[in-house]
């Protein structure tokens with residue numbers, strides 16, 4: 001936690017202003033409770049079942065859904081998710097409008113060119129943001145995942161995400177993970193999503209959707 005704040009500060013970010021989302025996937029509820037105890041109250045999960053199981057045990061966290069979102073999971077997640085970070089297509093917007101009216105969302109943009117990471121193509125971002133607003137959702141900002149490779153490889157995508165957010169008047173820019181958070185902060189991140197950098201390696205790490 002102190003080490004992470006150091007990294008944020010050294011990258012030129014104000015540790016008070018850059019929100020940390022502690023990504024607890026692959027760890028049990030005890031890790032979630034310890035995070036909340038240490039002041040990391042925003043917890044991120046990328047799988048519906050895992051989020052539901054842990055949020056039932058750790059109610060005093062603010063849960064962020066950061067993974068590929070399937071429409072059939074929206075209903076169950078709706079009562080517990082505070083910020084939907086990975087909204088990237090119309091059917092999900094429609095389902096959120098139905099099951100979680102007024103939900104706070106980020107539109108996820110594909111800034112890596114890697115299909116597996118999800119996100120809408122950059123040129124569709126404005127259309128989705130407007131559709132989500134028309135559907136009554138509260139669009140707080142954009143989210144993006146950097147490419148595999150050296151951190152520097154993420155810079156153009158992060159820069160693009162910031163430019164899109166500026167253009168659309170969106171305050172929140174969720175970008176940067178353990179490996180590339182410095183580059184993300186230099187490029188204007190307001191929200192970093194950190195797992196390994198806080199909790200060490202995950203056991204049986206899983207990235208595909210459930």
Ligand SMILES: *Cc1c(COP(=O)(O)O)cnc(C)c1O
Pocket residue numbers: 023025046066067145177178179193194195196197
């Ligand atoms: C796992 C995950 C993270 C955290 O990754 P680390 O490299 O462990 O920091 C951040 N964002 C998303 C969407 C993730 O799935």
